Amino acid sequence: WSLQCLKRKHDVMATPPSPTDGDYQEVTAEMRAAHAQAFDTACSKLDEEIQKIACDGKVLILLKGARNEFDAWDDGMIDGPMPAMATLEGLRSELRYVLLGKDEWKETPNYAAQVHRIFDSHLGGGTSMSYKLFALFGKGLGSARTALRSASHERALCVLVSLTKAMV
Numbered sequence: 001w002s003l004q005c006l007k008r009k010h011d012v013m014a015t016p017p018s019p020t021d022g023d024y025q026e027v028t029a030e031m032r033a034a035h036a037q038a039f040d041t042a043c044s045k046l047d048e049e050i051q052k053i054a055c056d057g058k059v060l061i062l063l064k065g066a067r068n069e070f071d072a073w074d075d076g077m078i079d080g081p082m083p084a085m086a087t088l089e090g091l092r093s094e095l096r097y098v099l100l101g102k103d104e105w106k107e108t109p110n111y112a113a114q115v116h117r118i119f120d121s122h123l124g125g126g127t128s129m130s131y132k133l134f135a136l137f138g139k140g141l142g143s144a145r146t147a148l149r150s151a152s153h154e155r156a157l158c159v160l161v162s163l164t165k166a167m168v
Contacts, residue, residue, distance in 0.1 A: 027074055027082075035070035039086040042066075046091050059105045061161055064096035098161060101154050108158040111140055111166035137163060 043066060054060040069083040084090075118132045140163040147156035 032070075032074070035068070035085060039068045039070070039091075042086045042088045042091045045088045046095065049092075050095075050097070054099065057102055058099045059102045061098050061100055061105070061165075062096075063098060063161070063165075064094065066091040066094045098157070100158050100161070104154050104158045107155070108162045109140070109143070111136065111162045115166045137167075140166075 046066065050060060066086075068086065069078060070086070072078045073080075073083050114136055115133065118129055118136065122129050140159055144156045144159040144163070147153070147159060
């Protein structure tokens with residue numbers, strides 16, 4: 001677990017709104033600094049809370065981190081008026097995680113690494129990777145189904161979380 005995992009960056013850069021747009025508001029360096037400080041402070045507090053949540057024998061798996069809405073708005077990713085300053089409550093509502101058994105998680109196959117290997121070994125030239133990806137995900141779903149049939153619910157959840165993270 002790390003604070004950097006918590007801070008989710010927006011993936012696509014868009015053009016900022018133009019001064020002719022109705023919702024345009026000029027952003028100063030002080031505004032950027034104030035929003036960045038509020039976001040960093042809220043993230044630090046949230047990180048402290050999360051450190052207390054994970055106990056012995058458990059591992060916290062981050063499903064969705066917190067995003068600095070102001071940065072996304074400033075980059076044109078979010079329409080509308082300027083977002084409010086980041087707060088602990090706001091970031092807490094964005095955060096999605098699951099606590100899993102440390103031993104079960106260690107035994108779970110790393111499907112993301114396997115997907116990367118498929119992409120790395122792809123030769124291009126009109127060939128398809130889809131059958132390889134379908135086979136991998138089918139194998140993972142079969143593993144989850146087997147775990148559910150044997151009443152290993154936590155193992156099934158670990159496999160499904162790993163598969164989901166690989167798909168994203």
